[in-house]
Amino acid sequence: MPRETNAAKRERAVEFCERLDRRYGPVECFLDYQSxxxxxxxxxxxxxxxxxxxxxxxxxxxxxxxxxxxxxxxxxxxxxxxxxxxxxxxxxxxxxxxxxxxxxxxxxxxxxxxxxxxxxxxxxxxxxxxxxxxxxxGIVEGIAVDTHVNRIAHRLRLSPKTHEKEPLKTEQDLLKILPHEYWTNVNHQWISFGREICTARSPKCGECPMTDICPSVR
Incomplete structure (x- = not known):
């Protein structure tokens, strides 16, 4: 299988973010806070x-x-x-x-x-x-890579397998691939998707709307 080009990887990553934005729209912070x-x-x-x-x-x-x-x-x-x-x-x-x-x-x-x-x-x-x-x-300097974001990034093969246990390296991989305008929504939208579909155990690949752009299910 030929190695995926960076341009193709970027195109997949952007398409993934676009679909999540249509699915969820702006997602509020999951933690209760007032300041x-x-x-x-x-x-x-x-x-x-x-x-x-x-x-x-x-x-x-x-x-x-x-x-x-x-x-x-x-x-x-x-x-x-x-x-x-x-x-x-x-x-x-x-x-x-x-x-x-x-x-x-x-x-x-x-x-x-x-x-x-x-x-x-x-x-x-x-x-x-x-x-x-x-x-x-409202300052966006990076992407918060928690367990959901890390898991999805690696299932989408947007980050090398060697970085799977190193969230900081996974973040740097995502920052290189995704245009800056997508960074804002990654954390909360990807968490939503990770909880709903791309779960840690028994991901719901059969009902996932991303199977055509996810190399893990090919």
Whole structure:
């Protein structure tokens, strides 16, 4: 089988995004939040945990500590107690408090607006920063590659198999293939598709509208 050209791969990727846009349109953030600060904390908590689980603990969390200033003064043990139903809650409680302290001490209580500054916060990696920049500030510097986006990118063979366990490399592959105007909607639309059709286990290939452009089902 001849190797696919970059132009052909780009054409498939764009067609995939166009179809998802017609299917879903704009997709709201799956996490409940009311401010950039609350989004930072919510995304930080969502690592290796479902959005639904995070949305169950954040109402109480933000009732007790609604602002960076409030959470900066919280006890890590108290925060951990509130979020203990989610995975890695002790580490996440530590990061939430320390990130809040840094937002207050280094950024005047305001969530920073750049990738470099956001990723300097404890517990905040590039994926989290991409989501915060995109959703809260309308700044699109990259694509947040979570498990759904990563899975779909590799099933579509838009990223080499060797990058399957390295989301940061998968992101760079997608950024090279997709024109910038498509980056904004990738995360939430691809997550929607990953939950509905292209699931981790038993993907619904029989009812998938993308089979003609998906090399995994040929």
């Amino acid at each position: 950039p600060f609350r989004l930072v904390i919510s995304v930080l908590l969502s690592a290796q945990t479902t959005d639904a689980q995070v949305n169950k603990v954040t109402p109480r969390l933000f009732e007790l500590w609604p602002t960076p200033e409030a959470m900066a003064g919280a006890s890590m043990a108290d925060v951990a107690e509130v979020i203990k139903s989610i995975g890695f809650y002790k580490t996440k409680a530590k990061h939430a408090v320390e990130a809040s302290q840094m937002i207050v001490a280094d950024f005047g209580g305001e969530v920073p607006h750049t990738m470099k500054e956001l990723t300097s916060l404890p517990g905040v990696g590039r994926k989290t920063a991409n989501i915060v920049l995109n959703v809260s500030f």
